[in-house]
Amino acid sequence: MKKFIIISLLFIAGTSCFAPSAIAELRKNKIAVLPFSVQGEKFETDDMGKIVSEWLITAFVKDGRFEVVERRLLGQVLEEQKMVDTGIVSQEAATEIGRILGVKVIITGSVMKLTNAIEVNARIIDVSNASIVTAEYASSPSVSGLHHEVIRMAKKIMKNFPLQGYVVNRKEDSVMIDLGSNAGVKPGMRFMAYREGEPVRHPRTGKVIYIEKKKTGTIRITSTANTISKGVIIEETPENAVKYGNLVESIKDDADETPADLPSAPGQQASSSLYVHTVPPNARVRILNIKPPYKPGMSLRPGAYLLEASAPGYVTEKQWITIKPGEARRVEIGLRTAASPYPAIHRPPRTELDRYIAMLESSDSRQVRRAAKYLAKRYSRSTRALQAARRVLLSGCRKKSDDRHYVDALAYLCKMLGKSHDLRYKEALETVAKKAKAKKLRKYASKSLEILENK
DSSP states (O other): OHHHHHHHHHHHHHHHTTHHHHTOOOOOEEEEEOOOEEEESOOSSTTHHHHHHHHHHHHHHHHSSEEEOOHHHHHHHHHHTTOOTTSOOOHHHHHHHHHHHTOSEEEEEEEEEOSSOEEEEEEEEETTTTEEEEEEEEEESSHHHHHHHHHHHHHHHHTTSOOEEEEEEEETTEEEESOOGGGTOOTTOEEEEEEEEEEEEOTTTOOEEEEEEEEEEEEEEEEEOSSOEEEEEEEESSTTOOOTTOEEEEOOOOOOOOOOOOOOOTTOOSOEEEEEEEESTTOEEEETTSSSOOOTTEEEOSEEEEEEEEOTTBOOEEEEEEEOTTOEEEEEEEOOBOOOSSOGGGSOOOOHHHHHHHHTTOSOHHHHHHHHHHHHHHOTTOHHHHHHHHHHHHHHTTSOOOOHHHHHHHHHHHHHHHHHTOGGGHHHHHHHHHHOSSHHHHHHHHHHHHHHHOO
16 A cells, blocks of 8 residues: 555656646736727717727637736826827837736737728737737728627737647547637637757857747647647648647638628619739739629629738738729739748848838838838839828828928828829828828828829
Protein backbone atom coordinates (compact mmCIF):
# COMPACT_ATOMS: atom_id res chain seq x y z
CA MET A 1 0.00 0.00 0.00
CA LYS A 2 2.81 2.40 0.94
CA LYS A 3 4.56 1.51 -2.33
CA PHE A 4 1.41 2.38 -4.29
CA ILE A 5 1.12 5.76 -2.53
CA ILE A 6 4.77 6.62 -3.21
CA ILE A 7 4.43 5.72 -6.90
CA SER A 8 1.25 7.82 -7.14
CA LEU A 9 2.94 10.84 -5.57
CA LEU A 10 5.88 10.53 -7.94
CA PHE A 11 3.48 10.34 -10.90
CA ILE A 12 1.66 13.51 -9.78
CA ALA A 13 4.95 15.36 -9.28
CA GLY A 14 6.16 14.30 -12.71
CA THR A 15 3.00 15.29 -14.57
CA SER A 16 2.94 18.68 -12.84
CA CYS A 17 6.07 19.58 -14.76
CA PHE A 18 4.00 19.62 -17.97
CA ALA A 19 1.12 21.71 -16.59
CA PRO A 20 2.28 25.12 -17.82
CA SER A 21 2.15 24.05 -21.50
CA ALA A 22 -0.21 21.16 -22.14
CA ILE A 23 -2.82 21.94 -19.49
CA ALA A 24 -2.49 25.72 -19.40
CA GLU A 25 -5.30 27.94 -18.21
CA LEU A 26 -7.19 29.56 -21.08
CA ARG A 27 -5.87 33.05 -21.73
CA LYS A 28 -8.20 35.22 -23.75
CA ASN A 29 -7.06 37.97 -26.10
CA LYS A 30 -7.41 41.21 -24.16
CA ILE A 31 -8.53 44.11 -26.33
CA ALA A 32 -9.91 47.64 -25.95
CA VAL A 33 -12.56 49.13 -28.24
CA LEU A 34 -12.68 52.92 -28.32
CA PRO A 35 -15.82 54.91 -29.15
CA PHE A 36 -15.74 55.58 -32.90
CA SER A 37 -15.48 59.17 -34.13
CA VAL A 38 -18.44 60.58 -36.10
CA GLN A 39 -17.78 62.34 -39.41
CA GLY A 40 -19.73 63.71 -42.34
CA GLU A 41 -23.40 64.64 -42.02
CA LYS A 42 -25.01 64.71 -38.58
CA PHE A 43 -26.81 61.62 -37.27
CA GLU A 44 -30.17 61.65 -35.54
CA THR A 45 -28.34 60.68 -32.33
CA ASP A 46 -25.07 62.16 -31.07
CA ASP A 47 -23.97 58.76 -29.70
CA MET A 48 -23.64 56.93 -33.04
CA GLY A 49 -19.90 56.40 -32.55
CA LYS A 50 -20.45 54.85 -29.11
CA ILE A 51 -23.31 52.70 -30.43
CA VAL A 52 -21.10 51.21 -33.15
CA SER A 53 -18.34 50.44 -30.62
CA GLU A 54 -20.91 48.76 -28.34
CA TRP A 55 -22.06 46.56 -31.23
CA LEU A 56 -18.44 45.48 -31.74
CA ILE A 57 -17.88 44.85 -28.01
CA THR A 58 -20.99 42.64 -27.80
CA ALA A 59 -19.83 40.60 -30.82
CA PHE A 60 -16.33 40.12 -29.35
CA VAL A 61 -17.64 39.05 -25.93
CA LYS A 62 -20.12 36.58 -27.47
CA ASP A 63 -17.33 34.98 -29.50
CA GLY A 64 -15.69 33.82 -26.28
CA ARG A 65 -12.03 34.32 -27.15
CA PHE A 66 -11.79 37.97 -26.10
CA GLU A 67 -11.56 39.85 -22.82
CA VAL A 68 -12.77 43.38 -23.53
CA VAL A 69 -11.73 46.29 -21.30
CA GLU A 70 -14.70 47.67 -19.37
CA ARG A 71 -15.98 51.00 -20.70
CA ARG A 72 -15.62 52.90 -17.40
CA LEU A 73 -11.98 51.87 -16.96
CA LEU A 74 -11.21 52.82 -20.55
CA GLY A 75 -12.82 56.24 -20.03
CA GLN A 76 -10.72 56.83 -16.93
CA VAL A 77 -7.50 56.03 -18.79
CA LEU A 78 -8.41 58.32 -21.70
CA GLU A 79 -9.19 61.12 -19.28
CA GLU A 80 -5.97 60.61 -17.33
CA GLN A 81 -3.99 60.65 -20.57
CA LYS A 82 -5.85 63.83 -21.60
CA MET A 83 -7.33 62.16 -24.67
CA VAL A 84 -10.82 63.02 -25.88
CA ASP A 85 -13.22 60.07 -25.59
CA THR A 86 -14.07 60.07 -29.30
CA GLY A 87 -12.09 57.15 -30.68
CA ILE A 88 -9.51 59.40 -32.41
CA VAL A 89 -6.25 57.94 -31.12
CA SER A 90 -2.92 57.98 -32.95
CA GLN A 91 -0.97 54.77 -33.36
CA GLU A 92 1.67 56.11 -30.96
CA ALA A 93 -0.92 56.96 -28.31
CA ALA A 94 -2.34 53.44 -28.67
CA THR A 95 0.95 52.02 -27.42
CA GLU A 96 0.71 54.04 -24.20
CA ILE A 97 -2.97 53.16 -23.67
CA GLY A 98 -2.22 49.50 -24.26
CA ARG A 99 0.64 49.52 -21.75
CA ILE A 100 -1.60 51.01 -19.07
CA LEU A 101 -4.53 48.68 -19.71
CA GLY A 102 -2.41 45.59 -20.37
CA VAL A 103 -3.98 44.96 -23.79
CA LYS A 104 -2.33 43.80 -26.97
CA VAL A 105 -4.75 45.34 -29.43
CA ILE A 106 -6.81 48.53 -29.64
CA ILE A 107 -9.67 48.90 -32.10
CA THR A 108 -10.58 52.41 -33.19
CA GLY A 109 -12.23 54.00 -36.19
CA SER A 110 -14.90 56.28 -37.54
CA VAL A 111 -18.55 56.38 -38.61
CA MET A 112 -19.25 58.56 -41.63
CA LYS A 113 -22.69 59.57 -42.89
CA LEU A 114 -22.83 60.31 -46.61
CA THR A 115 -25.75 61.14 -48.86
CA ASN A 116 -26.51 57.56 -49.94
CA ALA A 117 -24.79 55.42 -47.32
CA ILE A 118 -23.27 55.14 -43.86
CA GLU A 119 -19.67 53.94 -43.73
CA VAL A 120 -17.80 52.43 -40.76
CA ASN A 121 -14.02 52.17 -40.94
CA ALA A 122 -12.17 50.23 -38.24
CA ARG A 123 -8.43 50.07 -37.55
CA ILE A 124 -6.87 47.30 -35.48
CA ILE A 125 -3.68 48.63 -33.84
CA ASP A 126 -0.97 46.39 -32.38
CA VAL A 127 0.13 48.29 -29.26
CA SER A 128 3.49 46.51 -29.10
CA ASN A 129 4.82 48.40 -32.12
CA ALA A 130 2.08 50.98 -32.87
CA SER A 131 1.38 49.40 -36.26
CA ILE A 132 -1.96 48.82 -37.95
CA VAL A 133 -2.52 45.06 -38.09
CA THR A 134 -5.43 45.37 -40.50
CA ALA A 135 -8.35 47.61 -41.40
CA GLU A 136 -11.95 46.63 -42.04
CA TYR A 137 -14.88 48.40 -43.62
CA ALA A 138 -18.68 48.20 -43.38
CA SER A 139 -21.35 50.11 -45.26
CA SER A 140 -25.13 50.31 -45.30
CA PRO A 141 -27.66 52.64 -46.94
CA SER A 142 -29.45 53.09 -43.57
CA VAL A 143 -28.88 52.92 -39.80
CA SER A 144 -31.30 49.99 -39.55
CA GLY A 145 -29.08 47.85 -41.80
CA LEU A 146 -25.80 49.04 -40.32
CA HIS A 147 -25.96 46.76 -37.25
CA HIS A 148 -25.86 43.62 -39.43
CA GLU A 149 -22.93 44.96 -41.46
CA VAL A 150 -20.97 45.88 -38.31
CA ILE A 151 -21.44 42.34 -36.94
CA ARG A 152 -20.11 40.95 -40.23
CA MET A 153 -17.15 43.32 -39.92
CA ALA A 154 -16.54 42.07 -36.36
CA LYS A 155 -16.38 38.49 -37.64
CA LYS A 156 -13.70 39.51 -40.13
CA ILE A 157 -11.71 41.21 -37.37
CA MET A 158 -11.95 38.06 -35.21
CA LYS A 159 -10.27 36.05 -37.96
CA ASN A 160 -7.08 37.99 -37.24
CA PHE A 161 -6.97 36.35 -33.78
CA PRO A 162 -6.59 32.60 -34.34
CA LEU A 163 -7.27 30.21 -31.45
CA GLN A 164 -4.19 28.26 -30.33
CA GLY A 165 -3.96 25.10 -28.24
CA TYR A 166 -2.70 21.51 -28.16
CA VAL A 167 -3.68 18.03 -29.27
CA VAL A 168 -4.30 16.21 -25.98
CA ASN A 169 -5.50 12.86 -27.32
CA ARG A 170 -5.56 10.86 -30.55
CA LYS A 171 -7.35 7.60 -31.35
CA GLU A 172 -7.30 6.44 -34.98
CA ASP A 173 -8.64 9.44 -36.97
CA SER A 174 -10.26 11.14 -33.97
CA VAL A 175 -8.49 13.78 -31.89
CA MET A 176 -9.18 15.94 -28.87
CA ILE A 177 -7.84 19.48 -28.35
CA ASP A 178 -7.66 21.56 -25.16
CA LEU A 179 -9.94 24.32 -26.47
CA GLY A 180 -13.70 24.25 -26.00
CA SER A 181 -16.81 26.40 -26.25
CA ASN A 182 -15.46 28.69 -23.52
CA ALA A 183 -12.73 29.71 -25.96
CA GLY A 184 -15.15 30.21 -28.86
CA VAL A 185 -14.71 26.85 -30.59
CA LYS A 186 -17.76 25.70 -32.58
CA PRO A 187 -18.56 22.50 -34.51
CA GLY A 188 -17.41 22.78 -38.12
CA MET A 189 -14.35 24.92 -37.36
CA ARG A 190 -11.04 23.78 -38.82
CA PHE A 191 -7.67 23.74 -37.07
CA MET A 192 -4.17 23.29 -38.45
CA ALA A 193 -2.04 20.87 -36.44
CA TYR A 194 1.66 21.60 -36.50
CA ARG A 195 4.95 21.26 -34.70
CA GLU A 196 7.50 23.99 -34.24
CA GLY A 197 10.73 24.02 -36.20
CA GLU A 198 14.06 25.50 -35.26
CA PRO A 199 13.81 29.09 -33.96
CA VAL A 200 15.36 31.89 -36.00
CA ARG A 201 17.48 34.16 -33.80
CA HIS A 202 18.77 37.66 -34.41
CA PRO A 203 22.54 37.51 -35.10
CA ARG A 204 23.35 40.35 -32.68
CA THR A 205 20.79 40.19 -29.87
CA GLY A 206 20.20 36.43 -29.90
CA LYS A 207 16.46 37.12 -29.54
CA VAL A 208 14.06 34.68 -31.21
CA ILE A 209 12.42 36.57 -34.08
CA TYR A 210 10.61 33.71 -35.86
CA ILE A 211 9.63 30.09 -35.31
CA GLU A 212 8.67 27.98 -38.32
CA LYS A 213 5.37 26.10 -38.19
CA LYS A 214 5.67 22.63 -39.74
CA LYS A 215 2.15 21.50 -40.61
CA THR A 216 1.22 17.92 -39.73
CA GLY A 217 -2.48 17.92 -40.65
CA THR A 218 -5.92 19.54 -40.59
CA ILE A 219 -8.67 18.85 -38.05
CA ARG A 220 -12.41 19.55 -38.35
CA ILE A 221 -14.27 19.97 -35.05
CA THR A 222 -17.31 17.69 -34.58
CA SER A 223 -18.38 18.45 -30.99
CA THR A 224 -17.42 20.76 -28.14
CA ALA A 225 -17.57 20.89 -24.34
CA ASN A 226 -16.62 23.77 -22.06
CA THR A 227 -12.87 23.17 -22.09
CA ILE A 228 -12.24 20.55 -24.80
CA SER A 229 -13.33 19.75 -28.35
CA LYS A 230 -13.39 16.58 -30.40
CA GLY A 231 -12.64 16.42 -34.09
CA VAL A 232 -11.61 14.27 -37.02
CA ILE A 233 -8.44 14.44 -39.09
CA ILE A 234 -9.38 15.42 -42.66
CA GLU A 235 -5.82 15.87 -43.92
CA GLU A 236 -2.50 14.45 -42.74
CA THR A 237 1.01 14.24 -44.17
CA PRO A 238 2.72 11.87 -43.61
CA GLU A 239 0.55 9.16 -42.07
CA ASN A 240 0.16 9.45 -38.27
CA ALA A 241 1.88 12.85 -38.31
CA VAL A 242 -0.76 14.40 -36.02
CA LYS A 243 0.32 13.40 -32.53
CA TYR A 244 -0.31 14.08 -28.87
CA GLY A 245 1.36 17.39 -28.00
CA ASN A 246 1.08 18.92 -31.49
CA LEU A 247 0.06 22.56 -31.47
CA VAL A 248 -3.19 23.58 -33.16
CA GLU A 249 -4.31 26.90 -34.63
CA SER A 250 -7.71 27.84 -36.00
CA ILE A 251 -7.93 28.35 -39.77
CA LYS A 252 -9.65 31.35 -41.32
CA ASP A 253 -12.80 30.18 -43.09
CA ASP A 254 -14.40 32.89 -45.24
CA ALA A 255 -18.16 32.34 -45.10
CA ASP A 256 -20.04 33.22 -48.25
CA GLU A 257 -22.72 35.37 -46.72
CA THR A 258 -24.98 37.06 -49.25
CA PRO A 259 -27.68 39.51 -48.17
CA ALA A 260 -31.20 39.23 -49.53
CA ASP A 261 -32.13 40.90 -52.80
CA LEU A 262 -33.09 44.53 -52.77
CA PRO A 263 -36.65 45.10 -54.00
CA SER A 264 -36.94 47.00 -57.24
CA ALA A 265 -39.25 49.93 -57.71
CA PRO A 266 -42.44 49.40 -59.74
CA GLY A 267 -41.93 49.79 -63.46
CA GLN A 268 -38.13 49.57 -63.31
CA GLN A 269 -36.53 47.51 -66.07
CA ALA A 270 -33.17 45.76 -66.22
CA SER A 271 -31.90 48.30 -68.74
CA SER A 272 -28.62 49.33 -67.08
CA SER A 273 -25.25 47.58 -67.18
CA LEU A 274 -22.20 47.36 -64.91
CA TYR A 275 -18.49 47.03 -65.64
CA VAL A 276 -16.07 46.71 -62.71
CA HIS A 277 -12.33 47.16 -63.27
CA THR A 278 -10.03 46.12 -60.43
CA VAL A 279 -6.41 46.53 -59.43
CA PRO A 280 -5.08 43.84 -59.44
CA PRO A 281 -7.04 42.80 -62.56
CA ASN A 282 -7.64 39.22 -61.34
CA ALA A 283 -9.59 40.28 -58.23
CA ARG A 284 -12.90 38.53 -57.53
CA VAL A 285 -15.95 40.81 -57.80
CA ARG A 286 -19.27 40.14 -56.04
CA ILE A 287 -22.51 42.09 -55.70
CA LEU A 288 -23.52 41.36 -52.12
CA ASN A 289 -27.16 42.42 -52.12
CA ILE A 290 -28.36 40.33 -55.08
CA LYS A 291 -28.07 36.60 -55.85
CA PRO A 292 -26.87 36.57 -59.51
CA PRO A 293 -23.05 36.44 -59.71
CA TYR A 294 -21.27 39.40 -61.24
CA LYS A 295 -20.39 39.28 -64.92
CA PRO A 296 -18.84 42.18 -66.87
CA GLY A 297 -21.58 44.11 -68.63
CA MET A 298 -24.40 42.31 -66.80
CA SER A 299 -27.85 43.91 -66.92
CA LEU A 300 -29.15 45.37 -63.66
CA ARG A 301 -32.19 47.29 -62.54
CA PRO A 302 -31.51 50.91 -61.58
CA GLY A 303 -30.81 51.18 -57.87
CA ALA A 304 -28.16 50.80 -55.15
CA TYR A 305 -25.70 47.89 -55.13
CA LEU A 306 -22.96 46.83 -52.70
CA LEU A 307 -19.80 45.72 -54.53
CA GLU A 308 -17.02 43.64 -53.01
CA ALA A 309 -13.59 43.06 -54.55
CA SER A 310 -11.08 40.59 -53.08
CA ALA A 311 -7.80 38.95 -54.05
CA PRO A 312 -5.17 36.86 -52.23
CA GLY A 313 -2.67 39.14 -50.52
CA TYR A 314 -4.94 42.18 -50.66
CA VAL A 315 -7.41 43.80 -48.25
CA THR A 316 -11.02 43.18 -49.31
CA GLU A 317 -12.82 46.38 -50.34
CA LYS A 318 -16.55 47.13 -50.35
CA GLN A 319 -18.28 50.03 -52.07
CA TRP A 320 -21.88 51.16 -52.50
CA ILE A 321 -22.79 52.43 -55.98
CA THR A 322 -25.99 53.76 -57.53
CA ILE A 323 -26.94 52.89 -61.11
CA LYS A 324 -29.28 55.17 -63.07
CA PRO A 325 -31.82 54.00 -65.70
CA GLY A 326 -30.09 53.21 -68.98
CA GLU A 327 -26.61 53.85 -67.54
CA ALA A 328 -23.56 51.78 -68.51
CA ARG A 329 -21.83 52.18 -65.14
CA ARG A 330 -18.07 51.72 -64.98
CA VAL A 331 -16.41 51.37 -61.56
CA GLU A 332 -12.73 51.07 -60.66
CA ILE A 333 -11.74 49.46 -57.36
CA GLY A 334 -8.12 49.48 -56.23
CA LEU A 335 -7.14 47.02 -53.49
CA ARG A 336 -4.55 47.67 -50.79
CA THR A 337 -1.93 45.01 -50.13
CA ALA A 338 -2.52 43.07 -46.90
CA ALA A 339 -0.06 43.24 -44.01
CA SER A 340 2.49 40.44 -44.07
CA PRO A 341 1.99 37.73 -41.39
CA TYR A 342 5.76 37.39 -41.00
CA PRO A 343 8.07 39.30 -38.67
CA ALA A 344 9.31 42.71 -39.79
CA ILE A 345 12.65 41.27 -40.89
CA HIS A 346 10.82 39.24 -43.57
CA ARG A 347 8.49 42.00 -44.78
CA PRO A 348 9.16 43.53 -48.20
CA PRO A 349 9.88 47.28 -48.09
CA ARG A 350 6.82 49.51 -48.44
CA THR A 351 6.39 51.38 -51.70
CA GLU A 352 6.73 55.12 -52.02
CA LEU A 353 2.95 55.42 -52.36
CA ASP A 354 2.45 53.46 -49.11
CA ARG A 355 4.81 55.78 -47.25
CA TYR A 356 3.14 58.98 -48.42
CA ILE A 357 -0.37 57.67 -47.74
CA ALA A 358 0.76 56.75 -44.20
CA MET A 359 2.15 60.29 -43.78
CA LEU A 360 -1.38 61.69 -44.27
CA GLU A 361 -2.24 60.18 -40.84
CA SER A 362 0.70 61.91 -39.15
CA SER A 363 0.12 64.23 -36.17
CA ASP A 364 2.74 66.58 -37.67
CA SER A 365 0.84 69.00 -39.96
CA ARG A 366 4.01 69.78 -41.91
CA GLN A 367 4.39 66.10 -42.75
CA VAL A 368 0.72 65.93 -43.78
CA ARG A 369 1.19 68.98 -46.04
CA ARG A 370 4.31 67.49 -47.59
CA ALA A 371 2.53 64.20 -48.30
CA ALA A 372 -0.58 65.88 -49.72
CA LYS A 373 1.47 68.09 -52.03
CA TYR A 374 3.53 65.15 -53.29
CA LEU A 375 0.51 62.89 -53.85
CA ALA A 376 -1.34 65.66 -55.72
CA LYS A 377 1.66 66.10 -58.00
CA ARG A 378 2.70 62.48 -58.60
CA TYR A 379 -0.30 60.26 -57.86
CA SER A 380 -3.37 62.21 -58.97
CA ARG A 381 -4.47 59.20 -61.08
CA SER A 382 -3.89 56.52 -58.43
CA THR A 383 -7.14 55.03 -57.10
CA ARG A 384 -5.52 54.18 -53.75
CA ALA A 385 -4.12 57.70 -53.36
CA LEU A 386 -7.46 59.28 -54.31
CA GLN A 387 -9.39 57.12 -51.87
CA ALA A 388 -6.95 58.04 -49.08
CA ALA A 389 -7.26 61.73 -50.02
CA ARG A 390 -11.06 61.53 -49.88
CA ARG A 391 -11.00 59.83 -46.48
CA VAL A 392 -8.58 62.32 -44.89
CA LEU A 393 -10.34 65.28 -46.47
CA LEU A 394 -13.79 64.34 -45.18
CA SER A 395 -12.48 63.56 -41.69
CA GLY A 396 -10.48 66.78 -41.38
CA CYS A 397 -12.51 69.45 -43.17
CA ARG A 398 -14.96 70.05 -40.31
CA LYS A 399 -12.31 70.42 -37.64
CA LYS A 400 -11.55 73.90 -36.37
CA SER A 401 -7.88 74.49 -37.08
CA ASP A 402 -5.66 77.58 -37.11
CA ASP A 403 -2.80 75.50 -38.43
CA ARG A 404 -2.17 76.83 -41.94
CA HIS A 405 -0.04 73.81 -42.83
CA TYR A 406 -2.96 71.45 -42.17
CA VAL A 407 -5.39 73.66 -44.12
CA ASP A 408 -2.88 73.79 -47.00
CA ALA A 409 -2.66 70.00 -46.91
CA LEU A 410 -6.43 69.63 -47.24
CA ALA A 411 -6.42 72.19 -50.06
CA TYR A 412 -3.88 70.05 -51.97
CA LEU A 413 -6.15 67.04 -51.49
CA CYS A 414 -9.09 69.02 -52.93
CA LYS A 415 -6.94 69.90 -55.94
CA MET A 416 -5.98 66.25 -56.30
CA LEU A 417 -9.61 65.09 -56.40
CA GLY A 418 -10.48 67.80 -58.91
CA LYS A 419 -7.64 66.86 -61.26
CA SER A 420 -8.79 63.23 -61.26
CA HIS A 421 -11.97 64.16 -63.25
CA ASP A 422 -13.55 61.16 -61.52
CA LEU A 423 -17.18 61.91 -60.62
CA ARG A 424 -17.00 59.47 -57.70
CA TYR A 425 -15.31 62.25 -55.73
CA LYS A 426 -17.87 64.94 -56.60
CA GLU A 427 -19.85 64.29 -53.43
CA ALA A 428 -16.75 64.65 -51.24
CA LEU A 429 -15.82 68.01 -52.79
CA GLU A 430 -19.41 69.23 -52.45
CA THR A 431 -19.35 68.34 -48.75
CA VAL A 432 -16.09 70.24 -48.21
CA ALA A 433 -17.29 73.25 -50.21
CA LYS A 434 -20.39 73.54 -47.99
CA LYS A 435 -19.25 72.41 -44.55
CA ALA A 436 -15.51 73.04 -44.18
CA LYS A 437 -14.67 75.27 -41.21
CA ALA A 438 -11.85 77.07 -43.02
CA LYS A 439 -12.93 79.64 -45.63
CA LYS A 440 -9.80 78.96 -47.68
CA LEU A 441 -10.64 75.28 -47.82
CA ARG A 442 -14.21 75.94 -48.97
CA LYS A 443 -12.81 78.13 -51.73
CA TYR A 444 -10.37 75.46 -52.93
CA ALA A 445 -13.07 72.78 -52.83
CA SER A 446 -15.39 74.92 -55.01
CA LYS A 447 -12.64 75.53 -57.57
CA SER A 448 -11.69 71.85 -57.59
CA LEU A 449 -15.34 70.92 -58.08
CA GLU A 450 -15.45 73.06 -61.22
CA ILE A 451 -12.29 71.40 -62.54
CA LEU A 452 -13.74 67.97 -61.79
CA GLU A 453 -16.95 68.61 -63.73
CA ASN A 454 -15.23 70.28 -66.72
CA LYS A 455 -13.32 67.45 -68.35
